[in-house]
Amino acid sequence: MPKNNKMAKNVIMFLGDGMGIATHSAARNLLGDEEQSLSFEKFPYTGLSRTYNVNKIVSDSASTATAYLCGVKTNGGTIGVDANIERTDCNTTLNTKNYVHSIAKWALDAGKSAGVVTTTRVTHASPAGVYAHVAERDWENDSEVAADCGNDNKIEDIAYQLIHGEVGSKLSVVMGGGKSYFVDKKFYKKGKRIDGRNLIDEYKAMSSKNAYVETLDELNRLNLNTTERLLGLFKDSHMNYHLETDAQTNQPTLEEMTRKALELLRRNDQGYFVFIEGGRIDQGHHKTYARIALDETVEFSKAIQAARELTSEDDTLIVVTADHSHAVSYSGYGTRGSDILGGAPFTPNDKTPYMILNYANGPSFKIFYDVEKHERHDPTKLIKGKPRDEYPATLPLASETHGGDDVAVFALGPWAHLFTGVYEQNTIPHMMAYASCLGNRLTTCTQ
Template sequence: MYTNLILLVSFVAQIWAAPNKQNDGMHPHLPVNPIGSLKVDPAEDTSAYWNENAQKTVQEIISRQLNENVAKNVILFLGDGMSIPTIAAARVYNGGEEIQLAFDKFPYMALSMTYSVDKQVPDSATTATAYLGGVKANYGTIGVGPEVPREDCLGMLNVSNHVLSIGYYSQLQNKRTGLVTTARVTHASPAGVYAHTAERDWEADSDVLDSFKDPTVCTDIATQLVYGETGKNLNVIFGGGRNRLLPEEIEDEEGHDGKRVDGVNLIEKWLEQADDRQYIWNRDQLLALDTSNVSSILGLFAHAHMDYNLDRDTTMDPSLAEMTKAAIEILSTGDNGYFLFVEGARIDMAHHDAEARVALDETIEFSKAVQAAVDLTDEADTLIIVTADHAHTLSYSGYASRGNDILEFGGNGIDGRVYTTINYANGPGYKMSDADGSRHDISEDDYGDDHYAFPSVAPLDSETHGGDDVAVYARGPWAHLFTGNLEQNVIPHLMSYASCVGTGYTACDAAN
């Protein structure tokens, strides 16, 4: 009995003594189990504080006036892979549990169901067809309906299978249009604005050849950007991906080879289509633009995807907020309004690598871009939607005290070893057991490294998407329509209703 008691006391002592290890000093944190917790306001310890805050919110909600103006402008922000746990964790990363991101302040919100026609958990291609084109389709396809299986070249050539985006319909109403992304401009999400393809990976003709298809028949996405009915009419194209537009024998401005094998320089071909077109490739050129005097502009700021913000050369590479600001200023010079698509693409890519710190930092950069749009636009005539295409497997759990570093420990397991607040269901952060068979001691890792791969349950080279619903935030004309639980493909139909574009029922029809 005494032996068992000694073992129990020893085990409890191990748990309480489990390392609250300080990292490199750059990210100090509170202990996992401190006495008390961090308060933003000492008054939080009173019931009156919470009652007063709640009553203030009630008054704000009941005083809202419905905005039923026609939306002259529509901006769709897409946080790629920005799951609800990602948003909650990003708030803490940004300063505290109570900190609101820019879109948290929007008055209306819905949930979006993201599954595709053939998959429980979707990818960024089929979801782009849904939230931009209004039709759910098959995994890996963009801008074509569910009639087209993946890699069905003949099916994608049949124009009756094409799904037309809200960008296309906005152009029909003489609105200016644009896209901004931190990925390649030919990547799955931005391609949803202008492309029709049975394979998301066919970004250049060499990619089509890699699939043993004929690129003269299966038109690659970059070619559709330059010559396609919607792509060729875009006024603003900002992002990465020079390599998909340049031949392999040509180096770009930073010494990287192109990927095209047809010998066609699509950047030059894009410029040749009109005398007033401009091409830029670095931050200085972007910031030097006279945005009041730009008709059409192509800005390619990286040979492939743009760098993560934490790795970004701020002297050469613009931020997402800077690109967004310039795009809005350029598009605002038109008389008939505009449609703009803005993607924070690299939230998703960081999650795939289980690099939670990077993913949360990219979410904050995305929030800054949303705030830039809020600051530049008028809620009376501009509808802003913020959503995600799909979730990820990141979880936010444990019983860490208020104010604890979101990227450190959430508590201690019954084995006396710590576990992180942020974890993934699968991915490259899987930790093998120690030599003695015990759970890996995470406290010994260099978890303060920006690119540390956070723990996962199952080992995979790349963490998967999640199938849970994602949030939709709305501000501006007809924003109150974005409530409840929506099929993802309803989103562009509501945007079209608010802005009186497309072939469906619109606010202008209702007014007549």
Template sequence: MRITFLFVLALTGVFVDVVLARDRAHPRSSSTRLGSAPHITNEAERDASYWNEFAQETLQEKIQQAANLNAANGAKNVIMFLGDGMSVHTVTAARNLIGDSANQLSFEQFPYFGLSKTYCVDRQVADSACTATAYLGGVKANYGTIGVNAKVKRYDCTTGQNPANFVESIAKWAQDAGKDAGLVTTARVTHASPAGVYAHTANRDWENDAKVLEKGGCSAKDNVDIARQLVEWDVGKKLKVVMGGGRRNFINTTVNDEEGLPGHRTDGRNLIQDWLKDKQANKQQAAYVWSKKGLSLVDLDKTEYLLGLFASSHCPYNGDLQRSNYKLVKPSLTEMTEAAIKVLQKNKNGYFLFVEGARIDMAHHDTRARKSLEDTVEFARAIERARDMTSEEDTLIVVTSDHSHTMTVNGYPYRDQPITGLSNALGDDDLPYTILSYANGPGFSNTYHDKAGRKEITPEETENVRFEYPATAPLSSETHGGDDVGVFASGPFAQYFSGNYEQSNIPAMMARALNVGPFANL
């Protein structure tokens, strides 16, 4: 009964091609949308015994999980996977994308599940900065700030410099306990979520010195930018693995990177070279790579420090990666995760690893739901790889999101209808509507004529990966949602993550399992 998403993908091939093929195989004519008979993909589901037997198997799994609790020792390692913007609706829709609503993504098979509350101290709906402070540092903060408490308001470059207001992350707790730490992301490594691992700043946008100078009254010397904090400050310097995008924040405007794109710094610094010089001065085996080929050539068994910057800004969407030659030159999230674990697992004391599927969020902001779901499936694949490489006996894996989005799954579509397509019925205006839609965002342009009512959407339009799904209110960028997000856990003390709790409780529970920091079981 337990069918993993990898098994489904193995049977069907690359998931994007499968989805497009299903669209072609089941064209949605007007009669289909008006309610033709649905196709039953699993005849066994018609019989009550199917569901009873399924429940018995699930119950036996739960009983075994409970029996294993008393045998659980503390965790040697913790891997936190963060699906940026991965709402519960996103998980549900991605499940359909891989084949059917009955399927499960890899992390949905984890034995324990809870919900976390995502608000900031000053906002009902959070951003990725204040939430990073919560789920990595255990303290709720103000919107737009990272690694500082709520005494610091966004852009306040005076209180933001005060170390008394700094919030340390679980990465530091792990380092102080003799463990290693690292991060992997498909965003810039200086972006809000990964910066929560090592940075302290009053403004998430201060990724380089030029960004600090954009706001009047703030000194780039006193307000050290996020890229410099990664290279120069204690936690960032000690990170054994840093992989993602964001080369432009490490080099000057007068310098082009390996792909010919200019940097964004204005202080003349080349922080990549500074990082390498620091490791060489301390006689540490370090490697900087900027391509998939470069990563493949690194001897991970001998490398102590690994810096991989694979894009000037963010890494490509995974669907775009698979549809283009990018897959030959840029690693996927799964490939980066595998490399990170190989480097970190050499420490006999264990490690903390943060892995972010960042572009789930960015596609939602553009109301390009298909791209978001593609990245969610890749995120699940990376989790599956991590679980295969580690043991449930000594490695706690926690999967969650920082915040939700406004996308919903609606209408009454048949089971075999692609989630990214049109519903099987028409609206009261006799026009079709999509199964996925947003409360606001750029997809508004696909929703209404000025005075003539809704626009008609064709099945062909929804097959385009760049299609912007309908939105109720016009915004250039869709907003986050304020609803709770899921927390999935597997490994030692995974039972801690059941129930409903503040997002700021997450690092406390991880730290107790890892026996590090202020929440260690001393």
């Protein structure tokens, strides 16, 4: 197809947290059969991103967020800072010379709008990469900072930076979970703050046009004509897995949040940058909940399809990728048309059935392996088709680990052809900035 060399007025970055190639390949089967495609798999340009960070072969969501949003690789567990800052270093984290800024700031500096949408806490590692600078990803509220650095520290926690920070305070749209991280315990019994602050009330007090919602019903009733900024915190912590929601949950889907975010952001004639994360793919994998992880991937695909319907590839660049993969394998010689979440058709040497999807490590080891007898239990008798079915793990760990393999990148729109080949993960925001003429570097507008 012809290359689109126009300037990208808008940039939408979709991040499937933990969505390695095995994950989205397996998730296709939930659409009907192996020949189906997720929405982003139909994009015309694809590439591979190398996900290692400065000090780890296999990275985490904090350092990768710094790479694909700020354009700099850094140490594991740190966000929005360069590698001069070590994880959980309470002193160097105050040195602003080591801060790096995300493409959201570059967009704001150019007069565009910016936003964050996620199914995790809005203070979690991936979304925090848009607006925060911390030496520890767990510093989501002030009590966590105090536990590491003492009560007299001068460190701004992630939730505080979202409400009052240089970038966070200018975001037009923020939606996800994490209400308890913004409120002191004395105001809200589930609150986690200890500084006597209610950051939600502080946000609302900034302007009468700052809207705050906690349910799908409130989101649907919102009058965008009288709204300049939107903060939606739909759960105290992460949002519910899609498979564990119903009409009573009153929680928006990622697709519904995406539609509302784009409806608000597109009012800026200068354009926008928005980061949209399917964050619970990762968390499903960590628990070896394969069914949940694949379903979250399908929901992620629906949100991308909605964005494609609401925008034009003539002026909007959509980039879809993952931060890292997981230690999940898609194997077992399953028969065409069989359930991807079911058992494999062959019997191994130990005469015990095995599954098509398995994990190299994780908490499910104890369920499927008898240590005293040195034998496996039949997984087909233990997996019942429930959302939280755990899938077999080969090694025992409290939480299944990430994988270090490259992840796919899919692109559509202006300069999407830049995203082909194999490249470092921290190249991604520079290519997005090139396409949309952001920052003080070479762009399509300055070449």
